[in-house]
Amino acid sequence: MSVEGIRDSLKRRGVRLTRQRQILLDLIDRSGQHLDAERLYQLAREKDSKINRVTVYRTLKMLKDTGLVDELDLMHFGGDQHYYETRMKQEHAHVICLRCGKVEEFYGDAFQKLRRQIENHFGFHVLIARTEIGGYCAHCQVLRARELDQAVTATKPLEARRVARRKT
Amino acid sequence: MSVEGIRDSLKRRGVRLTRQRQILLDLIDRSGQHLDAERLYQLAREKDSKINRVTVYRTLKMLKDTGLVDELDLMHFGGDQHYYETRMKQEHAHVICLRCGKVEEFYGDAFQKLRRQIENHFGFHVLIARTEIGGYCAHCQVLRARELDQAVTATKPLEARRVARRKT
DNA sequence: GTTAGTGCAAACCTTTTGCAGCTCT
């Protein structure tokens, strides 16, 4: 959803569009990244040095509770904070590299299907769905293999090392 | 994975099976529920009143890092703690009712497929996948409709009330 | 002019860390 969409939605509900909220909405929407509360706070301070961290938390909570943004964990790669993104029409998975932290988004028809299956199977009414996938990106697979190899080389006795090398 | 499987796996790695860890492993495996650290700590204390909360956290971290248990958020329904379950061969989604907190597990072929798609699409190596779904269970949909209706009846002026009733 | 929203300080909850002492193998 665009900032304008969110703004409209909030106005309709009689939620006040304060200066602080405008700043935060712009940041969430523009960045295109997945920001956490602290990062958002730092960015917001550049535009309004008086803004308070608590206001950031309160705004995020409000946006989440009104269903305008989605909250992500990103496999807790960066710690236990939450990340936020404006709610998309299309569901997608977040694919995160557990070595470099890069996040990719994956869209597919699997999500709609899964939703339908669950609604049918349990008579459940789905409101939010979150799929997060952790592993190694193409780039880091190579680097990691190298790291592991070095670790082995550094630790193992000479005979084992010679055997291990044969593969290369 | 069964407790025995976990025990074997730990032994093979030279990890010590202390009294405390035995207790915790049994609890995680037996309960069949999704326990968080605090709950696990409380249950463990019934078997060993001297066990420390920190030991629970350390054990969970170890089991998670060695890939023997999975960590869940369950949509943060109960707060920001994590929940744990022994790692299953089969992937599944956790479906949680945002009103009563009941958790269902949903198995399907969609997960394997998604995994393959992501591996092919990004050249990504998937290690962990987590799908969490929030909404209302069949039972709570009814209760919630009732609640909303009552809220409207209590708030709206008489004329609006009369109009709203017509649907019933 | 009201009432929702903000800032500040302080609390809260979950999890981690440092260190001395205990225990499993």
Added chain:
DNA sequence: AGAGCTGCAAAAGGTTTGCACTAAC
């Protein structure tokens, strides 16, 4: 015997709350 674990205390990290003041509508 000695590395690996535990318990205790304390700190860290992320988020929420109470309250008096401010500003959006």
